[in-house]
Amino acid sequence: MAERTGVIEWCEGTIPLGEWLAADRVGAHQRYRPRDITPAEAKQRLAAVRDRPPERRRVVFEEITERLKPVLAYFYLEEFPDVRDWCLARAAYTRSLAVSSLVGYLVGLGDRHPQNILLHRRSGELVHIDLGVAFDQGRLLPTPEMVPFRLTRDLIHALGPLGLQAGFVPAAETVLATLRTGGEVILTLLQVLLHDPLYSWSLSPAQLCALEVRRAELLQTAGAQTKSNSVFADQTNLLGDTVRVTDRLNTTKNTLDMSITNMDTTRTGPGRTREPVNQLAERVLLGVRSKLEGRVTGNLAASSDGNPARCGGLDQLDVAGHVALLVRAATDPANLSRMYFGWQAYL
Template sequence: VLQWVDDSMPLSAYLTGPNSAHDRYRPLDLSHSKARKMMMDVHKHVAEKTKPPQARLDVYREVMSKLRPVFHHFFLERWQAPSAWFSHRLAYASSVAAGSMIGFVVGLGDRHSSNILIDTRSAELVNIDLGIAFDQGRLLKTPECVPFRLTRDIEDGLGVSGVDGVLRGAAEHTMRVLRANSAALITILEVFVRNPLYKWALDPASDPTRATAAAVAPQSGGAPAPAQQ
């Protein structure tokens, strides 16, 4: 099923696209391309055993210190009235929580910043490209080990309470609802789990291009994966 998502934009377009928020609000920060190169270079050195694994963490921390999150500006730009800003930030936080918990339950992967849209009217996040599910991301050349995307820029939009505010309560409520309806949820998911054609479509070995999709797509946020901000 295909559908065009109206009035939306990828997180990558706002954060790292042309005239990006990073360029406008923090022009002296490390650029996205330089940060990406630093992470990829150290990953190569570690793989070749010319540097210890600790070097990846050291470079990542350096990138974090030189490339700060800016996503809170998205709300300030669009909703100047305090009540509108507050209500849209609440909607955003609730959508991050619900999408993260549901994605965790179904093992949704490939959550790079071009596969997450933000609705420019409601400020809710919209996940697209749901092809890698049921933890199939663990089979990629670079295994996806995180349960959902909660990088620094995504957290930057949550307000001063961060993950301990609206997001935590909404995430707990989402899990309660899923648990209360677990029988119906399992019935629906078993259709996909037991479908051999669907499993083949998810297998990275059946589509070599998917294994590198996350590596070449624009990134945002603060996870240790290469080039994320």
């Protein structure tokens, strides 16, 4: 409607993934796996080691996954008892998971914790909300996001006994091939970033800090305990987390502030006039182009043991190889264990 005006729509007939899986006493994990540890216990264990070395965090994460098994497939048995409806819903789920994962990776969509993903009760599709952390801004959070998209055990569980290879991987390859075919159109549309104020899509250091604290608050609300001592413990942990996040942010705040302050520069060249250039937006476009061309960097270009040679480095990947690399990065326990505990990588 306008640069700062739009229309929002309530997502009818949906339930947050985190609510269905981990709501206190009525969540699917407690209903279907009552002998497992609860998601709230898993959260507390990860929160307790959030400042420990990555190796220790991985050990704790793997201990949690051994004692907390996925259950999302039961959602489709509950909501779609008819065989035909179940098959259609499962197919819709697989397609929506593939599309949202690959498109989200392309635009750098972050903050995909379970409260930001909805399950549609009528179609079976995934619906993503709260798209404010885009263009790889999640990498700048006090606890940087390490995965290209959310592909955790519960999401894989809902794909069925054949797992990723039967439906998700072929669908993801089709999506990525289509995105590559229309790459120039996508890049042309994203050129508007060069003419928009940086703050319209980039987060300030203060916003990054507030976002991480807010994620802890959302998690606390979604999984609130009934005992007063548990509530007090959660509030104490949240207060301590706020202090730690603020301390961590101070180490990068000056660099980020400088980037934001100096976002408008000038470009000159033979036969050119001076024009304003949004350097951060140009980096975003370069990153999108690299993804479309199958070139990967950062933690995607290194295996769990940090060996870049095994993952191709900056070599151009074909569609199948690119999807395989993304899936491996998204499901690697070394990456998942380093995510913010409020992201709930164990679900």
